[in-house]
Amino acid sequence: MSSLIIKAEGFTPPGPADFELPAIAFGVTKPMLQLVLAAVIVFVFFYVAARHRQVVPGRLQFAGEQGYNFVRNSMSRDILGTHDFMKFTPYLFALFFFILVNNVFATIPFFQFPTFSRSGMVYGLAAMSWIIYNAVGIKKHGFLGYLKLQSVPSGVTGPILALLIPLEFLSNIIVRPVTLALRLFANMLAGHLLLILFALGGEYLLVELGGAYAAVGILSWVMFIAIAFLELLVQFLQAYVFVLLNAMYIQGALADEH
Numbered sequence: 001m002s003s004l005i006i007k008a009e010g011f012t013p014p015g016p017a018d019f020e021l022p023a024i025a026f027g028v029t030k031p032m033l034q035l036v037l038a039a040v041i042v043f044v045f046f047y048v049a050a051r052h053r054q055v056v057p058g059r060l061q062f063a064g065e066q067g068y069n070f071v072r073n074s075m076s077r078d079i080l081g082t083h084d085f086m087k088f089t090p091y092l093f094a095l096f097f098f099i100l101v102n103n104v105f106a107t108i109p110f111f112q113f114p115t116f117s118r119s120g121m122v123y124g125l126a127a128m129s130w131i132i133y134n135a136v137g138i139k140k141h142g143f144l145g146y147l148k149l150q151s152v153p154s155g156v157t158g159p160i161l162a163l164l165i166p167l168e169f170l171s172n173i174i175v176r177p178v179t180l181a182l183r184l185f186a187n188m189l190a191g192h193l194l195l196i197l198f199a200l201g202g203e204y205l206l207v208e209l210g211g212a213y214a215a216v217g218i219l220s221w222v223m224f225i226a227i228a229f230l231e232l233l234v235q236f237l238q239a240y241v242f243v244l245l246n247a248m249y250i251q252g253a254l255a256d257e258h
Contacts, residue, residue, distance in 0.1 A: 014196040095243050205220060
């Protein structure tokens with residue numbers, strides 16, 4: 001029994017340090033390259049899909065149109081309304097597929113790393129979103145008008161405003177980009193951490209401990225496969241939620257009442 005405990009203690013569980021990848025060259029890391037590659041993939045795919053447009057689309061054109069229509073109809077038009085949605089559809093469309101490709105990198109062999117498990121990458125996207133929806137609101141309502149719109153709830157009067165105004169300001173102006181980034185970052189980090197745990201844990205149980213622990217090791221690998229499929233769904237949902245919230249924030253900035 002004591003020998004098994006000593007062997008078990010030899011297993012090093014995965015942690016945040018596993019996401020600190022060394023630079024490949026000149027300070028460039030794998031996640032940086034994945035960001036560039038994802039942008040190139042999205043651009044090239046939709047450029048090729050739209051290059052020779054036909055009334056009866058081929059498979060590639062059909063796939064491109066379905067991807068565009070999904071973002072245009074379910075996120076842009078439904079949230080922003082028929083008056084404003086076309087101005088923001090290109091941004092939401094590019095944002096959705098850029099995030100989706102970077103998320104899917106986590107399950108593609110050779111890559112096998114979620115770009116947005118690095119918080120700095122996600123906060124960059126959140127900062128861009130924050131600038132866009134605030135700029136849109138300020139352009140329409142003016143600086144003071146927009147500040148009032150985001151900080152003063154309509155229809156509320158009296159002393160309670162002394163409590164609500166700071167809360168609304170913090171929620172709508174300060175906290176939004178943080179929560180937007182954390183949602184994507186935490187899901188990508190936690191999901192990949194689970195995959196590493198079950199993959200390496202299963203290998204350790206089979207190779208190092210063996211015997212009665214082999215069955216548990218096989219079960220660990222089964223869990224690894226199941227979680228990998230679940231992660232595909234999470235990767236899509238996180239891209240969808242990120243873009244959906246962006247559309248909602250832009251709609252809130254354009255609205256005449258809060």
